[in-house]
Amino acid sequence: MSYLRAGFARLAGLFARQRSDDDLREELQSHVEMETAENIRRGLAPDEARRQALLASGGLTQAAEAVRDRRGIPWIESAIADLRYAARALRHNPVFTTVVVITLALGIGANTAIFSVVRGVLLKPLPNRDGDRLLYLRQSMDGPGGENVSFSVPEVHDLRAAAPALGGIAEYSAWTVTLQGDHDATRMNVGLVTGNYFDVMGLSPVVGRLTRPTDDGPGVPPVMVLTHDFWMRRFGGDFRIVGTTVRLDEGTIATVIGVLQPAPFFPDHIDALMNMVISPHHLSAQMVQGRTHRMTEIVARVAPGATVEQARAQVAAGYERMRSDHPDAYDAGSHYRISVIPFKTALGDRARTTLWLLMAVAVFVMIISAANVANLTLMRGVRRERELVVRAALGAGVLRLRRLLLAENVLLTFVGAVLGVVLAVGGVRLLVALAARYSPRANEIRLDPVTLSFALALSAAVALLLSFIGTLPREGTLGTWISAAAGRLSGGLRKQRLQRALVVAQVAVSVVLLAGAGLLTRTMIRLADVSTGLKTEEVLAIDVQLLSFAKLSSNGNILPDDAAAKANYERMRQEIAALPGVVDVGLGSTMPLTVALGQLEVKAEGRVPAVGEAMPRADFRTADPNYFHAAGIPLLTGHPFSITDRMGSGRVVIINRTLADRLFPGEDAVGRRVAWTGDVLRFTPFSGDWRTVVGVVGNTQDGGLDAPPRPAMYMPFAGELALGGSVVVRADSDVSGVVAASTRIVQRIAPTTPIDHILTIAQIKDESVAPRRLNAALVSSFGLLAVLIAAVGIAGVLAFSVSARTNEIGIRMSLGADRGQVLRMILREGGVLLLVGLGLGLGGAFVGTGVIRGLLFGVSPRDPMTLLGVALMMAVIGIVACWIPAARAARVDPLVAMRAT
């Protein structure tokens, strides 16, 4: 108790300094006077009485000091004094301070921002209860679109039976509904889920309730659980929405029963979750019994007491059994396989490489900035050696000097860190946009105590590094130091070696960064060169789906609805075609340069696949007679569809070059017959009849500019159900001029149908390379930043060396060395550092760039052109950085230099 009390009193003593000092002086004074009076009474002369009294006191100043020490907390006071002194010293050295603070701020800012993203997207525990026990199951096969083929209901049942280590398997199926507002309609991406879904996922509602097993099956009312994100966006976080009903497609009504806590979803971004009853198809025998009818995603939770490894083994064994029991559902040539992935890992899959790359880049920048700051500190240390010597001569111990340096560095790095955090706030905002393209967890990114401590730890580490890099003599050798320093001051060999090593490291790291930046930039250039397969970019695509999923999946006769939809599409086509500037308008299921609705196995007449060969597959698309011309897709052979290719007429198709090469290698495909095939066909509205190929069109980059072309088969738009639905508009010059008018026409004809996309080809292209461009831009700017800092480093070290050698240069010049020789001498000094750094950096790049192989396109990670270019660039910048101090050295006037000793 009394300790605590004394502690508070002392803390308070820190602030009540002035008042108590007066008090103390008065008290001591009164003591002396009383003693003097007593001495006088004892018979001493007044002067002698006072002298004796003072003598007995043992020194007033010492007493006051002893009391003062007792009053406050001495080390805090001296630390404050140190900091105050440091602030003054730094203010007097504005250039040094500014450069150091900015360099540190950039390093710390970049690291804090990117660490926040890495933490939010990859490291932070999931918001789900026991999130590390959540698993995501993925079924894959070979070929485009095969990374995730999802599961069918019978497969889910088999897995449930085979893997008791999975405590619960929840089903999730992506679906879209149209939310009818009073004046508009919104497309909602929803997940149709089984009643155990939320229990397995470990999620709770913010308000209301979640679905439960009683919501499963037919004959129950449709219910909807809003995701937190959609609730905020669409309903402004209004609690009253719970319990109300919403109008969906075709007059269906669903009750909003609750709002989910914020949580990431995978693989799709979704607006709401519903029970299966909303889609009769999901409860149909087709869906429930069709082993190849795969449209269900699986999330599972490891059972209590079981391990992920057990679950993985059981799933693998069960899957093996499934494949041998149903050989026709797992085409051997396509190598069906299953993987069990921790949910958190699955969420971070696409972001991982990019983020770790950025983190590595940020760490590199930090290394370079720290090296630069260390260098600057070393140089400044040499300049202020005299000051330190004076302090030592006045009695400051090594510890005291060390503390003084630490105070300065703490102040510097702290200011740097604060600025860095400010930069990070902006940086995080920027990076969230980047991360959102890769990860459903982007909204979890924030600067929180953990990331701020990261910034703090970083700056503390730098401060310590800086304080111990400057050499101070060992305790006990101060005397020698002082006497030695009375003469000439120089950096000392050890210090110069350290500086040089730092410069070499900076150059090397910069080269590695530049190499990465160069490779990513070259990737961008390669991508820009990739042909989309279209003849023109003046094309606009409007995705508007008149025949809804709900209609398609209802079991009634949809032919009248289909006919009505097609009639409306035709009206849109004709009205837009009449707009000025429009060259042609076509209709099709899917806009060009985007992935088709799905793919099916396909066979060619008279061709039997070899044993073990994967079944050929093709994207299914529809197109009307104008589609190819409107989209600018070149017709290679044959002819386009004619307007007589309608429902029930002779079956014709147009295939793309990839499919033609696959089915009829080296032969003319036109006139041959092909057909859809495979088990999945029965779940589609397409017939498996033979169809005659009437034309072959060029490939288009449907999977993205960096993906291999996908085989595609186009059926006549009028001959099949109006699946999807895209109006493709070609303009004679600037297609963006017809966007507004086209949109108005579409909205007038289909007022209750939301437009899913309205994009020009240029926009689609741009969208497909945007993440890579952002990568390249980020890494490049970091690379340039690094080079800049490194250049400052080289120039600084050389300039320092020149100023330390001014005297020597003067002597050389007076002995007959000309300016050219001096210039070469200094350039040589810098050139050696540059060369060593370049060599190390290129070696590092050669070894290190392999890790970004996955982010590159059309360029090898060890692309010699890039490495050469990077080396050249670094060399040029380095030489310029050397030239400035060298030129200054050459301007040295020998007379002035020698006199200046």
Place this chain on the structure above:
Amino acid sequence: MTDKVDVKQGTLALMILTTLQGLGPLHGYGIARRIEETSRHRLKLNYGTLYPALLKLEQEGFITAEWSQSENNRRAKFYALSAAGRKRLAHEEREWRRNADLIAAFLTPQRETP
């Protein structure tokens, strides 16, 4: 002079508290004189020992300080024992006696053995 000893902080605190209990509120000079007299001038207190000890006792709440007039009309800072100080003193005294007894018990028989 050689038999004059410096006091240890802990013992000094005890001496100050005893002095204040015996004489009532007193200024620093009075406390110093009293302690030196009680020790029959074997102890010598300089300010640098006394005043930090007073401050410490004040911070711990065992004594209170107040400016006031001294007997010969001089302004001086008077220290007085607080309730906590009284309790502390009683406790310290008990501890001291117990320890002294203990040490005495060890020291006494040794002298009798030879």
